[in-house]
Amino acid sequence: MARVLMKGNEAIAEAALRAGAEGYFCYPITPQSEVAEYLSKRMPELGKVFLQGESEVAVSNMLFGAASTGKRVFTTSSSPGISLMQEAISYMAGAQLPVVIVNIMRGGPGLGGILPAQSDYFQATKGGGHGDYRTLVLAPSTVQEAVDLMMLAFHLADKYTNPVMMIGDGMIGQMMEAVEFPEDYKEPPLPPKDWAATGAKDRKPRIIKSLFLDPLELENNCWILDKKYERMKREEVRFELYKVNAKNKILIAAYGTTARICETAIDELESEGVSVGLFRPVTLFPFPEKQMNKEARKKNIQAVLTVEMSTAQMMEDVERAVLGAKPVKFFGRTGGVVPSPDEVKQQVRRLIKQKPDSAGRTKRN
């Protein structure tokens, strides 16, 4: 297929259809409502299920019911809506159901604002809902990558029978870029859906539940889930390096739109004779710990600079990855403010002037 110019939200919607999504449930919220608007036309045309629910609480539980059929289903929302969905996400993780949830993040906490942010990092990667579970979290930095990861998300959800989240800041949803959809999309084989509720014909009834009143049974379920998360850590870590080389003085850690801003800063710094590399996690859970540690340990790296559109959330994972090998510094803008390349450059220059072992965070300016 030729390249087409598409808005991020619409591209995400189309990608889900290309990946075989059969059902979509939604509740309007800025800045991602274009996904629903696009699908409200496309899905009925294709004979697929589109439904606008009465709340995100209902929508996520519709998703829970729909996923029990074994068909590919998904929802999209933005930060406050995703908070309301945490109940069902916890249940679906406990009941081991594959679903895809997209969070086009806006500034918070509370009602916050409607402009791009990355401040749901903790919510996405550290649970969000109650109980011993994780969601696999993918973070695109371009509209094309949003398309590719959206399609991958359905595969990973089926592979692990676990909710998969794709988180993009509002910029990813609202920006228009050229994208290409795969011509002949094929996936590696997946396990049979022998858990789906299809009617107890010539077999025993199937039960889909997250309730285990016997603590030993519940503990067992938690360890089954944990085993999957450990497998994700072994098999699903994804990241990208940009201009990482032996001349780098600073290693920047950033994801999503922020990583692209950092790339611009890195290009400009390079032309000014300052060498900086970028480590961009693509999976936020599992976090590329070992890989980041390896890059941070390299002799030429004086410090790691975490750049976020949030207040030092990913930084905690970066610190955990770097394990004290190098100082980890932070620069961020939040609340819907997007950092500029100039701001990033200023932080890098300041950092290079400092003694390598100086402690503390570098807050905005």
Add this chain to the structure above:
Amino acid sequence: MNLTNSEASIFTRPQALQETVTHYCPGCTHGVIHRLVAEVLDELGVRERTVGIAPVGCSVLAYNYLNCDFLEAAHGRAPAFATGFKRLRPDMIVFTYQGDGDLASIGTNEIIHAANRGEKFTTVFVNNAVYGMTGGQMAPTTMPGQVTTTCPMGRDVANVGYPLRVAEMLAALVTPSYIERVAVHTPQHIIQAKRAMRKAFTYQKENRCFSLVEVLSTCPTNWGQTPGEAIQWLNDTMIPYYPLRCFKEPDKPEGA
């Protein structure tokens, strides 16, 4: 039991009911209601394409008794859950089985909107005027003056309002549906309840409308009564406030 040729079994366990020991309290009518659902699934021949959705409450373990695929929803969310399932599998028979804490309190939003969208599933709504599983707290359906663990002086309507009449509330929606309230405290009422249940599932089978049967039920344990007293209390206190009748049918929007 072995029967001779001249004998015929006239009462057996429905196929849709599993052979197991009940966890429900003595005098609780959940068992009767489970059986009615099972009989209807058998009679309509739909057990093998039915999925039940359990609530949070005493009947959270309904899947231990009914012999069909069963899914366990979050508290109050069974109607949203059922919506998602049925939309993806309109060829299947879907029912939710919910108590009054589940449906009439935490899940009011979900049941109203599912009914208003005209979702083609059936809800069996068991109203026993109290939170059973958590130990007898006040429900939206608790009767005026009724003593519970969270209204030890009796429900004060000046403070917390009057009991919610779910069947009447849902029947007020414009969207066509089948809504009936029944009870299961006497054999005659059980027969009526069965008729309503069968009608509800038939409307679904014919893909006609949303259907809900509200079943007045007893909870001797949390009412602090004997099973006999509970039946009397249901009859004397609940039925005058919760009248037993069909409130709405698709062909008769004004009610029967």
